[in-house]
Amino acid sequence: MPERIFIKSACQISCQSPLAEEWIDSPVALSGNYLRSQDPKFSDFIPPMHSRRMGLLLKRAVVTSEVALRKAGITVPDAIITGTALGCMENTEKFLGKICREGENMLSPTDFMQSTHNTISSLIAIRLHANGYNCTYSHGESSFGSALLDAAVQMRLGKIRNALVGCHDETTEETFRILTHAGYFSEGEAPATELSVSMVLSTDPDGALCELRSVSVENSHSRTADDVYREALAKAGLADFRGDVKILSDEGFSPIFGKNLSLPAAEVYAGAQMVGNGRCSVAVIVGGSCGRSRTVVVLSEKC
Amino acid sequence: MPLGIPIVGAGVISAIGNGMHRTLESLLEKRSGIGPVRYLTTEHGDLPCGEVPLSNAELKELAGIPQDRIVPRTALLGIQALHEALGTAGLSREDISKAAFISGTTVGGIDITEDRFLDYLSGKGDPSLILLHDCRGTTDATSAPFGDFAFSTTISTACSSAANAIIYGADLIRAGLFDIVVAGGAESLSRYHLNGFNSLMILDREKCRPFDETRNGLNLGEGAGYVVLESPSHAEKRGAKPLAFLSGYGNACDAFHQTASSPEGDGAFLAMKEALQTAGLTPSDIDYVNAHGTSTPNNDASESAALRRIFGDNMPPVSSTKGYTGHTTSASGSIEAVFCILAMREGFLPVNIGWKTPFEGGIVPVHEDSRGVRIGHVLCNAFGFGGNDSSLLLSSVNTMK
Numbered sequence: 001m002p003e004r005i006f007i008k009s010a011c012q013i014s015c016q017s018p019l020a021e022e023w024i025d026s027p028v029a030l031s032g033n034y035l036r037s038q039d040p041k042f043s044d045f046i047p048p049m050h051s052r053r054m055g056l057l058l059k060r061a062v063v064t065s066e067v068a069l070r071k072a073g074i075t076v077p078d079a080i081i082t083g084t085a086l087g088c089m090e091n092t093e094k095f096l097g098k099i100c101r102e103g104e105n106m107l108s109p110t111d112f113m114q115s116t117h118n119t120i121s122s123l124i125a126i127r128l129h130a131n132g133y134n135c136t137y138s139h140g141e142s143s144f145g146s147a148l149l150d151a152a153v154q155m156r157l158g159k160i161r162n163a164l165v166g167c168h169d170e171t172t173e174e175t176f177r178i179l180t181h182a183g184y185f186s187e188g189e190a191p192a193t194e195l196s197v198s199m200v201l202s203t204d205p206d207g208a209l210c211e212l213r214s215v216s217v218e219n220s221h222s223r224t225a226d227d228v229y230r231e232a233l234a235k236a237g238l239a240d241f242r243g244d245v246k247i248l249s250d251e252g253f254s255p256i257f258g259k260n261l262s263l264p265a266a267e268v269y270a271g272a273q274m275v276g277n278g279r280c281s282v283a284v285i286v287g288g289s290c291g292r293s294r295t296v297v298v299l300s301e302k303c
Numbered sequence: 304m305p306l307g308i309p310i311v312g313a314g315v316i317s318a319i320g321n322g323m324h325r326t327l328e329s330l331l332e333k334r335s336g337i338g339p340v341r342y343l344t345t346e347h348g349d350l351p352c353g354e355v356p357l358s359n360a361e362l363k364e365l366a367g368i369p370q371d372r373i374v375p376r377t378a379l380l381g382i383q384a385l386h387e388a389l390g391t392a393g394l395s396r397e398d399i400s401k402a403a404f405i406s407g408t409t410v411g412g413i414d415i416t417e418d419r420f421l422d423y424l425s426g427k428g429d430p431s432l433i434l435l436h437d438c439r440g441t442t443d444a445t446s447a448p449f450g451d452f453a454f455s456t457t458i459s460t461a462c463s464s465a466a467n468a469i470i471y472g473a474d475l476i477r478a479g480l481f482d483i484v485v486a487g488g489a490e491s492l493s494r495y496h497l498n499g500f501n502s503l504m505i506l507d508r509e510k511c512r513p514f515d516e517t518r519n520g521l522n523l524g525e526g527a528g529y530v531v532l533e534s535p536s537h538a539e540k541r542g543a544k545p546l547a548f549l550s551g552y553g554n555a556c557d558a559f560h561q562t563a564s565s566p567e568g569d570g571a572f573l574a575m576k577e578a579l580q581t582a583g584l585t586p587s588d589i590d591y592v593n594a595h596g597t598s599t600p601n602n603d604a605s606e607s608a609a610l611r612r613i614f615g616d617n618m619p620p621v622s623s624t625k626g627y628t629g630h631t632t633s634a635s636g637s638i639e640a641v642f643c644i645l646a647m648r649e650g651f652l653p654v655n656i657g658w659k660t661p662f663e664g665g666i667v668p669v670h671e672d673s674r675g676v677r678i679g680h681v682l683c684n685a686f687g688f689g690g691n692d693s694s695l696l697l698s699s700v701n702t703m704k
Contacts, residue, residue, distance in 0.1 A: 080556070085437060085439070086437055087459075095495070095498075095499065096413075096416070096417060096420050096495060097420070099417065099494060099495065099498055100417070100420050100421050101421070103346060104345060104346040104347060104494065104498050104501075105346070107498055107499075107501070107502040108502060109499065109502040109503045109562075112496075112498070112499035112502055112503070113499075113503070113561050113562055113688070114561075115499075116409055116459075116461050116688055116689070117409060117438070117459035117460075117461075118409075118459060118460045118461050118687065118688065118689045118691055119561060119688075119689055121460075121556075121689065121691075122556065122558075122561060122688070122689025122690055122691060123561065123689070125556040125558040125689075125690065126558050126559065126560070126561070126690070128558070129558050130556060130558055131555055131556050131557070131558050131569065131570065131573055132555065132556065133554050133555070133556075134460070134554065134555070134556035134689075134690075134691055135458060135460060135467055135471070135554065135691075136458065136459050136460050136691075137456055137457065137458060137459070138411075138437065138438040138439065138457050138458075138459040139438065139439040139442065139455070139456045139457040140437065140439040142439075142456060146456040146457075150471060150474075153471075153474050153475060153478045153480070154474065156478050157474060157477055157478055159474075174424060177423075177424060177426070178423045178424065178433055179433070181423060181426050181430045181433065182430045182431070182433035182434060183430060184434075217454055217456065218453065218454060219451055219452060219453060219454060219455055292439075292443070293454075293455070
């Protein structure tokens with residue numbers, strides 16, 4: 001304690017080109033107020049026999065997870081830890097819609113089974129035959145931060161050597177309509193989007209994109225962004241660091257990835273790629289700051 | 304830091320009582336809380352459930368919440384258990400502001416949404432209520448009356464959510480991130496998951512009979528349970544008296560099927576094995592197992608197989624308390640952890656009500672009254688859909704002296 005932790009790989013399916021980092025140099029300009037993700041060709045990754053009964057979010061989660069694991073050179077991770085603010089909404093809405101419109105008889109269980117939040121983590125475990133630690137966090141925009149913190153804690157306690165950590169949320173048409181009604185999405189702001197992000201954490205630095213120096217999730221909103229930033233660097237042992245530091249915030253990243261409860265996961269993914277590509281030495285992510293809690297993550301070059 | 308984390312506070316509400324005192328009476332008197340639903344609106348009124356015998360209006364009155372405010376029932380139940388847990392631990396607002404709150408739920412505020420879903424879709428209804436739908440909305444509504452925790456999160460691993468919340472809480476303490484963590488879970492009945500379980504054809508139309516040859520499914524229940532975990536040094540400094548200790552735990556994945564358990568109970572076996580290992584104990588140290596024991600043919604067979612793999616021919620007393628409360632799903636892990644604390648402190652083994660005849664390969668659960676029993680270490684199992692299997696190892700205060 002404390003063991004050093006590295007991010008070996010990270011990938012995304014979003015409104016940007018899927019499973020690629022083209023957004024760094026030539027991001028797709030977002031327009032309108034609602035954008036679905038650019039999905040890869042799922043049959044390149046999942047045999048149609050297997051994907052037939054998976055909803056869209058499950059397919060995205062499986063693909064980003066398996067690509068991240070392959071890039072990290074890991075077949076079966078020690079732990080699978082997932083964040084999802086709302087789970088598989090497509091299935092939830094189908095099951096709920098049937099109950100509300102047709103009553104409580106003649107319901108089929110498939111949509112119900114896929115609507116529990118932990119269906120993502122467990123499906124990945126079933127596919128990988130992963131019997132290790134498995135957990136799911138559903139806590140708004142800090143779902144990902146909670147999952148990342150858990151992975152870091154498991155590693156620091158020496159319980160695991162590596163972990164698949166992901167965050168997945170979809171915005172169906174119905175979800176978009178309802179969350180617009182609730183005021184979460186609004187015109188003139190970044191468009192409503194969807195995100196699926198997976199990354200592999202490991203105590204092994206070999207081939208890693210960057211080092212995870214610190215992660216915290218906090219409820220307090222009383223402190224200024226400047227205080228949060230300074231404290232995060234101090235906590236990461238970088239108080240006196242005078243090199244190239246980039247601050248990644250919701251304001252900076254919603255023009256690229258849109259508005260979504262999984263946005264902090266995209267910010268950590270982006271920070272890992274930018275440090276990994278030598279775009280900066282240190283990245284400080286202050287995510288979810290417009291919500292009720294913020295996720296603060298510090299990444300640095302491996303040294 | 305070795306395990307042995309003091310549990311300095313606890314609170315519980317279920318169909319058999321609001322608070323530890325009433326709960327203990329019901330357990331000792333073998334009083335089941337399962338029966339017809341009174342408050343849940345459903346076409347399946349013939350399905351027995353373990354409903355908490357308090358209306359939302361009564362729960363609001365108990366909590367001092369204005370009647371016109373809409374609060375998910377999950378949070379209303381959570382508030383009762385959290386109030387008792389914080390009270391028994393003697394936590395001040397100042398303590399709470401430095402503590403973490405980890406709550407498990409899956410249903411969240413869907414009881415609010417299922418009454419208004421079609422309205423929401425057509426842009427009608429109070430839009431602010433939508434924000435109560437997700438799991439976080441419920442967790443925040445549960446803790447709101449008690450002040451601001453430094454960190455809150457929600458674990459959603461179906462029926463092992465509360466057990467995993469306790470595990471995460473313990474790890475946060477062991478990693479030195481917090482001195483006090485309040486952890487557990489809450490879940491109310493909803494049309495949504497009553498119908499979900501019904502569509503899976505795992506609900507019994509009679510009262511459930513865990514581990515019995517004729518068992519034919521579960522009865523859903525509801526409730527909440529929270530425990531207050533505190534680092535040993537902080538507890539000592541504060542003069543907090545432990546009710547029991549959390550001395551081990553395991554989280555494993557069955558990785559077999561989305562809604563069924565493997566025949567040999569791989570996930571359950573691994574979770575119990577890890578709990579014993581982390582506690583530095585052997586199977587012969589275990590004096591009681593509170594089984595997950597849902598009363599579905601699949602769970603009870605799979606869990607029996609896992610128990611045999613751990614204990615062989617030296618099976619300790621085992622019982623399921625689902626016959627009292629029904630299956631309280633996401634909250635079951637913490638509700639039953641509180642039952643275990645009560646059993647250790649009062650020296651009794653909860654009788655597995657509903658059981659008559661063993662099935663081939665099944666364990667024979669506790670079926671006779673026993674008082675004055677010395678219970679040092681217990682395992683408390685909670686397994687969820689997707690194979691999210693967890694086991695807590697709780698120890699009495701006497702074992703730590």
